[in-house]
Amino acid sequence: MSSITVTLDSITCHGVSEGSHHDEVYVVYQPDAGFPHRIPRNPLNHQSMQGGDVWTIGQSMTFTRDLLITLYDQDESFLPALSDYLVSWDYTADAIPQTVSLTNPNGASYTLSVSVDVNA
Amino acid sequence: MSEVMVNPATSPGGLTPLEREIMAEAARAARECKLELAVRTPAAMRDALVELLQSPRFARFRDLVDEHQRVDDASRSFDIQAVTIGIAFEVVLGVGARGSFGVGCSPGNWSSFTEYVIYLNGGVDLGIDAGGLIGVIVGVYNVEPTALAGGSYGWEADVGLGEEVEVNEYYRSQDKSNRLGYSATEALGEEEGADGDYLYTWIFNFDAPLAYQPRAANYMIIQSITCNKTSEMGHDEVFFRFKPDDGYTYTYPTQGNLSMADGDVWQAGRSIWFNDSVYVELFDSDGPSNDDSLGSVTYTTSDFPNAITVSGSGGSYTINAVLNPPVPPFSAIRAINSVATSVAAPAACAFDSKALLAWKGSTNSNIYYSASANGQPPWPGSSTVTGASTSASPAAVEFNGQLFVVWNDVNLKWAVSPNAIPPWGPVQTIAGEQSGGQISACVFNGTLYLFWSDFYELALLYTTYDAARGAFVTPSSVISMPPPSIRSGVAACAFNGKIYLFWRDNATARVMVSAATGAPWPVAVACSAETTLTAPAACVHDGKLFVFYVDPTTQTVRFMSSTNGTTWVVGGFASGTLATTMPPAALADANGIDLFITQAAGPICVSSGNPS
Numbered sequence: 001m002s003s004i005t006v007t008l009d010s011i012t013c014h015g016v017s018e019g020s021h022h023d024e025v026y027v028v029y030q031p032d033a034g035f036p037h038r039i040p041r042n043p044l045n046h047q048s049m050q051g052g053d054v055w056t057i058g059q060s061m062t063f064t065r066d067l068l069i070t071l072y073d074q075d076e077s078f079l080p081a082l083s084d085y086l087v088s089w090d091y092t093a094d095a096i097p098q099t100v101s102l103t104n105p106n107g108a109s110y111t112l113s114v115s116v117d118v119n120a
Numbered sequence: 121m122s123e124v125m126v127n128p129a130t131s132p133g134g135l136t137p138l139e140r141e142i143m144a145e146a147a148r149a150a151r152e153c154k155l156e157l158a159v160r161t162p163a164a165m166r167d168a169l170v171e172l173l174q175s176p177r178f179a180r181f182r183d184l185v186d187e188h189q190r191v192d193d194a195s196r197s198f199d200i201q202a203v204t205i206g207i208a209f210e211v212v213l214g215v216g217a218r219g220s221f222g223v224g225c226s227p228g229n230w231s232s233f234t235e236y237v238i239y240l241n242g243g244v245d246l247g248i249d250a251g252g253l254i255g256v257i258v259g260v261y262n263v264e265p266t267a268l269a270g271g272s273y274g275w276e277a278d279v280g281l282g283e284e285v286e287v288n289e290y291y292r293s294q295d296k297s298n299r300l301g302y303s304a305t306e307a308l309g310e311e312e313g314a315d316g317d318y319l320y321t322w323i324f325n326f327d328a329p330l331a332y333q334p335r336a337a338n339y340m341i342i343q344s345i346t347c348n349k350t351s352e353m354g355h356d357e358v359f360f361r362f363k364p365d366d367g368y369t370y371t372y373p374t375q376g377n378l379s380m381a382d383g384d385v386w387q388a389g390r391s392i393w394f395n396d397s398v399y400v401e402l403f404d405s406d407g408p409s410n411d412d413s414l415g416s417v418t419y420t421t422s423d424f425p426n427a428i429t430v431s432g433s434g435g436s437y438t439i440n441a442v443l444n445p446p447v448p449p450f451s452a453i454r455a456i457n458s459v460a461t462s463v464a465a466p467a468a469c470a471f472d473s474k475a476l477l478a479w480k481g482s483t484n485s486n487i488y489y490s491a492s493a494n495g496q497p498p499w500p501g502s503s504t505v506t507g508a509s510t511s512a513s514p515a516a517v518e519f520n521g522q523l524f525v526v527w528n529d530v531n532l533k534w535a536v537s538p539n540a541i542p543p544w545g546p547v548q549t550i551a552g553e554q555s556g557g558q559i560s561a562c563v564f565n566g567t568l569y570l571f572w573s574d575f576y577e578l579a580l581l582y583t584t585y586d587a588a589r590g591a592f593v594t595p596s597s598v599i600s601m602p603p604p605s606i607r608s609g610v611a612a613c614a615f616n617g618k619i620y621l622f623w624r625d626n627a628t629a630r631v632m633v634s635a636a637t638g639a640p641w642p643v644a645v646a647c648s649a650e651t652t653l654t655a656p657a658a659c660v661h662d663g664k665l666f667v668f669y670v671d672p673t674t675q676t677v678r679f680m681s682s683t684n685g686t687t688w689v690v691g692g693f694a695s696g697t698l699a700t701t702m703p704p705a706a707l708a709d710a711n712g713i714d715l716f717i718t719q720a721a722g723p724i725c726v727s728s729g730n731p732s
Binding site: 003004005036064065066070089090092093095097098105116119 | 445
């Protein structure tokens, strides 16, 4: 069983969650139900996004079975109950679409762009 | 936050005997942990701290804290609502800073990861003259873990535990009102403890324990959740918890929820490790302490419904899950090296006990080739076929101990080399013929065959090599069709005493097959309902005939296999992850199949597998 390395190239915001002008976006990616990693790594940081914004990331991620990427809207208090789930996508070893567009009924709309790293 | 009422019956430092014992036990356990934590990375330390607090080493401490929850007011000076364990540190950045980084939870919920938070606190100290980690620090506080956030003031407290234990007490206010709690750590010789230092504490989401699982024997993915009926008018705010093997409970999403209405589908994609069983329960989030169950299911390896409808609180949801999903039979795709790129499909063959690739240059018409002993990256640098200039993908094949390469340059042309070392023999022409697509070479019953679709896409043609004359014979037609019928080229493969020919039918996009011992080939039939974007590739491995093709939707390579050339089993994705619009090349040996793929002007890549 070999691992696959993909790069989360960018996240494009098409719409933000209701009640806000911006989403304070951070990403949690979790390979193979393993240790979750946060982007940005600094838990104080996030990416403020609104419709049309493109967040260039370039984060390399390696997995074997599946890779779950979840976007959250971070509240400034950092308290768990006040962060909002935005969208998520689970990449599996046999299906890695280069782009996937995701929506949340709360208005959040994002596109994830990934590429397979053949030089990993 | 409640004002702390200090019990008048307390002993030194304002602590009761039980509380002093708690702090002493905390310091003792912390002292034992110092060295093993100091060598960990920060990320690993986070997990390690949780595990430490749950370990037998802290069993006595946990028991004492639990007892503190049960005793009457006379035996405690405050309510312990939060317990923390962290690494105390000092750094010097112009001025010194000290603080700690760790995890916190509510007492009594030691085994529940969902209760943990991460904290970081610190303050400046002009007196620090050395940096680094200084030990494990354990705290007990009279506020919930999340309420530790904010500013506080700390003093060293004399609680009568001797010089080996340093206890600090913390207050919200500088006038020592509104006590927060105490921390204990190993005393550091003559260094003075806190003396009214200001600290600020940040509390963060703790995704790690909410999400991380140790590996187990089985793996499942909750792929999607469909809302059949909400539990209330409008929407349910859906999240779920799962509990593998009666262990910890995890939540997804770790924060927030997804608002779902009737008919909505949530592609959750949460994977779970477990040994025997997993309990999954859906909830409608109606507030921090008022979640309504939307139903639950327990999965076991012997009772694992891929789709099950659960209901609760008036709602109905269908959970779609998969148990131990098969991993792709082929490895992750890798570039063969950092320089080989092509704008056309590569050709693969075995030559001199090596895997050999030939391809058209991405920026010129040269034909490059390279050979590898094991087919795995990195492949050596390439050479060029002397005098060759091609407009499309070449073909390569070993025949009678020599390497033949065939290409399209107005006419079909070919050259041969005895050892694949330049210079090659002279470029020769197959008179009068051009290829409209990929050329395929095949050795059958001691004869070298070439197959291609003609330039006008009207016919599939073939020729054979006349070794006595050192030339290919006049081409003949395998099959003729109304135009444009055979646009993509052909794949040829010897199997079970026949030559199998595969191509893409332009009308249906299906993979067509026709097999014979030689001309005439019978009318082709579709292998299956599978469709392809390009010409296929074929090879024989482990007694089976494999055909590879590009899925038109995902543009990734799939495969089918057959033991008899008549009935086909769809094997799924082969390349897995790399999208391409060009035909693959396949090469089999005793160890498995190497699959070669390229993207437009992209690297030539290989994926290896041993499909059954």
